[in-house]
Amino acid sequence: MAIQEDVGAFLASHADEGYRAFQAKLIPNIDPDSIVGVHTPELRKFAKALARREDAEEFLAVLPHGSFEENQLHSFIIAQERDFDKLVGEIERFLPFVDNWATCDQLSCRGLAADPDAALGRAWHWLESDHEYTVRFAIGVLMELFLEERFRPELFQWVVGVSRPEYYVNMMRAWYFAEALAKQPVAAEEVIASGALDTWTHNKAIQKVVESRRISPEQKDRLRAMRRRA
Structure with missing residues (x-):
């Protein structure tokens, strides 16, 4: 997949070992080897470019991802969805694979404000989940x-x-x-x-x-x- 290759190349070229060690301390419940060490502003900028690509869905379809940064990119991409129903669908497909507080908290819910009543209903549903980060x-x-x-x-x-x-x-x-x-x-x-x-x-x-x-x-x-x- 071209997009997967591009993501891999981006992560490799932006890896910062010192930042990787810092992130590993902040998120102790995940495998430190799954952290590449790419700064969040760089991930956000790259995610905006990925979201505009015709093959963006190919990246979103590959779950689970292999790295913390790929999960971050996934969360930043789907947060750009403006169609409420599509946004909810993407969130619900991704949530079972969220395995840490940082990815959970950086999965923006602002788009859900487009339909507050429906958002409240989904929140109630998610509260009843067996999955910690949901x-x-x-x-x-x-x-x-x-x-x-x-x-x-x-x-x-x-x-x-x-x-x-x-x-x-x-x-x-x-x-x-x-x-x-x-x-x-x-x-x-x-x-x-x-x-x-x-x-x-x-x-x-x-x-x-x-x-x-x-x-x-x-x-x-x-x-x-x-x-x-x-």
Whole structure:
């Protein structure tokens, strides 16, 4: 396949060993040998060019990919899809092969805002998945698209109700509530005060938001007082 050869040549010519070692430390759950070491801005630029190619679908059809960077390219390419139904289809085909937090979080969900009601339905579906990073992605959709003008208080219970052992799922739950405490402080603080979250996620959400500058000193003091002993 011409596109596969072009991708391989691009990755080889842009490999940075120091950056590869840095990435391997940030993403410890994947095989370090699967990381080439190409900087994200270079991948994004290349992905834009790939998305315009007539044979782009040939690259997208090759799953699983062999490297972390190929997964990154895949996520950046499909994020450029403007047709909602096609975007959802590509996301759902790719999600089972996502194996790390970085690819999961860089799979943009912004295009889903074209049909918020349908996006919310897919998010609910993804939350029920057995796959760790599909659940993480679903929480990311709720965080990115439904914490401001589309906010609904009942969505908090969707995230509260996620009961999973995986670190990267619960870190996303904590991140979600840290964002909620900044963007919907009254409603989110009620959830924190209720004790509905497990202790680890509860404390991590408080930790993340009090380290930011987006909430008032008074709110920080209230939240610190809500920390629970492990």
